[in-house]
Amino acid sequence: MLPNNGAHSFTHYGWFVCLWVLTVSFQYGYHTSALNQLQAVLTCQHTFTPIPQNYGLPTCIPMSDATFSLVTSLFTVGGLFGSLFANLAMDRYGRKGATQLSAAFNAAGAAMSGVAASVVPIALGRFLVGVAAGIGICVCPIYLSEIAPAKIKGNLGVLTQLAIVIGIMFTQIMGFGLATPTQWRLVLFISFALSAVQYLVNPMIAESPAYLNQNGFVDEQETVIRRLWADQARTARSDLEERSEEPLLIPENEVDVPRSEQRAAVTVPQLLASRELRRPLLTITFAMASQQLSGIAFAFLYYSNNILSRSLPEFAAYVSLGITIVNFFMTFPPIFLIERVGRKQLVHWSVAGALVSHLAVGYGLNSGWVTLSSIAITTFVMSFAIGLGPIPFVIIPEVAPLHAVSAISSVSLSVNWTVNFFVGLVFLQLRNFLAHGDSMKEGRVFYLFAAVLLCSTACFSRLYRV
Numbered sequence: 001m002l003p004n005n006g007a008h009s010f011t012h013y014g015w016f017v018c019l020w021v022l023t024v025s026f027q028y029g030y031h032t033s034a035l036n037q038l039q040a041v042l043t044c045q046h047t048f049t050p051i052p053q054n055y056g057l058p059t060c061i062p063m064s065d066a067t068f069s070l071v072t073s074l075f076t077v078g079g080l081f082g083s084l085f086a087n088l089a090m091d092r093y094g095r096k097g098a099t100q101l102s103a104a105f106n107a108a109g110a111a112m113s114g115v116a117a118s119v120v121p122i123a124l125g126r127f128l129v130g131v132a133a134g135i136g137i138c139v140c141p142i143y144l145s146e147i148a149p150a151k152i153k154g155n156l157g158v159l160t161q162l163a164i165v166i167g168i169m170f171t172q173i174m175g176f177g178l179a180t181p182t183q184w185r186l187v188l189f190i191s192f193a194l195s196a197v198q199y200l201v202n203p204m205i206a207e208s209p210a211y212l213n214q215n216g217f218v219d220e221q222e223t224v225i226r227r228l229w230a231d232q233a234r235t236a237r238s239d240l241e242e243r244s245e246e247p248l249l250i251p252e253n254e255v256d257v258p259r260s261e262q263r264a265a266v267t268v269p270q271l272l273a274s275r276e277l278r279r280p281l282l283t284i285t286f287a288m289a290s291q292q293l294s295g296i297a298f299a300f301l302y303y304s305n306n307i308l309s310r311s312l313p314e315f316a317a318y319v320s321l322g323i324t325i326v327n328f329f330m331t332f333p334p335i336f337l338i339e340r341v342g343r344k345q346l347v348h349w350s351v352a353g354a355l356v357s358h359l360a361v362g363y364g365l366n367s368g369w370v371t372l373s374s375i376a377i378t379t380f381v382m383s384f385a386i387g388l389g390p391i392p393f394v395i396i397p398e399v400a401p402l403h404a405v406s407a408i409s410s411v412s413l414s415v416n417w418t419v420n421f422f423v424g425l426v427f428l429q430l431r432n433f434l435a436h437g438d439s440m441k442e443g444r445v446f447y448l449f450a451a452v453l454l455c456s457t458a459c460f461s462r463l464y465r466v
Contacts (some may be wrong), residue, residue: 011204014228018156020205021143022163023198024102024136030191031129035072037175038184043068052181058117059082059181062234071123073421078130079137080417086138087410093267095143095208098135102200106132107195114188129191134417138409146210149226154338157394158314162331164244165385169328172321183406214265214402221237263403271407279463280399281408286460287347288416294354295427295449296384298419323381330385343391350387351457354380358450365443399464
């Protein structure tokens with residue numbers, strides 16, 4: 001999967017730790033899609049009273065569309081809450097401890113939803129898996145970068161997005177077989193089982209060498225380096241010592257200022273007050289905001305089902321899965337291209353494709369040209385997958401200095417969750433407002449998204465120096 005020139009420096013144990021870390025990103029994608037695949041059977045749309053029982057639990061939980069939307073949105077609320085406090089977990093318990101905490105929250109939330117007999121338990125469970133996702137998506141890119149050999153840091157960083165897409169695809173595939181009155185709870189129990197295994201395996205997992213180095217655990221750091229990188233231990237140690245600061249982060253008039261080897265982790269209030277850290281914070285924040293302002297989470301996925309189902313009515317049930325499969329395959333090219341063409345270039349290609357796709361979808365909707373809109377939706381997903389999807393996660397540990405990476409990750413991912421929530425909240429209202437009730441003008445909202453995305457990525461490009 002990864003270039004051969006760097007893969008040899010990662011031991012088998014290192015790959016095992018990598019897969020363990022990626023489980024939290026997989027769970028993020030898994031729960032992004034899980035309830036949507038189960039909506040019809042979960043909310044009793046095809047069940048008549050009295051509701052049958054299966055192993056002492058109702059085969060569905062009566063919910064209106066509004067109630068179901070509220071329950072689903074609690075995942076985003078939990079994600080925001082988890083991201084806001086992720087830096088505290090990472091700095092206090094380490095990357096390993098924060099990942100285990102994410103697994104614990106996910107196991108509790110999935111189990112609670114799996115045995116729910118009413119709306120309140122499943123809503124609380126949904127919030128808890130959101131908290132898990134918020135913590136996990138903050139720690140995963142940092143953990144991967146800090147355990148990865150220097151040659152493949154960028155390649156490995158793309159795996160965060162790949163794991164998310166695999167999680168989404170996994171639940172969509174399961175939905176075809178398990179979305180039944182007696183089996184839908186298995187989708188939630190599978191998530192619980194995976195997190196339980198991840199939690200129990202924790203004693204076998206190594207802490208991040210960078211975290212150990214920052215906190216003065218030199219002996220443990222040496223042991224971990226040998227287990228992860230083996231013959232590359234000396235090179236890895238040098239890489240860790242240089243990791244504490246990046247030239248990008250230092251004001252131009254302070255480049256020659258001596259750097260301290262170990263600096264205390266900054267808190268979010270300290271981060272927001274720091275002029276030195278303002279540039280990396282804004283760089284990653286604009287990258288994360290651009291990811292959601294592209295409209296991937298709502299605008300395009302909403303219209304992909306709507307438009308492609310009309311274009312391919314005989315395959316309507318498979319439209320969402322098809323879009324996810326396209327996303328899956330197009331996440332592989334950046335794994336191989338990221339070190340060859342660079343992060344910034346991939347983002348530029350991605351945004352260019354996204355902007356053209358926005359304009360094409362808008363024109364197709366306004367002119368009734370369904371084929372054009374269908375093709376444009378597909379090209380948008382492909383464009384998103386090569387840059388806007390993975391690169392914001394990759395650059396978090398590269399742009400942020402070690403002592404501030406957890407705080408910057410928390411703030412920027414919190415912005416990501418917030419923008420995601422508001423895009424979903426205002427999208428339909430914006431569409432209706434701009435269309436003035438005319439179905440042939442619904443494409444105007446995509447012109448607006450294109451303009452906002454262009455502004456956001458322009459700010460990112462101005463800040464991101466390579």
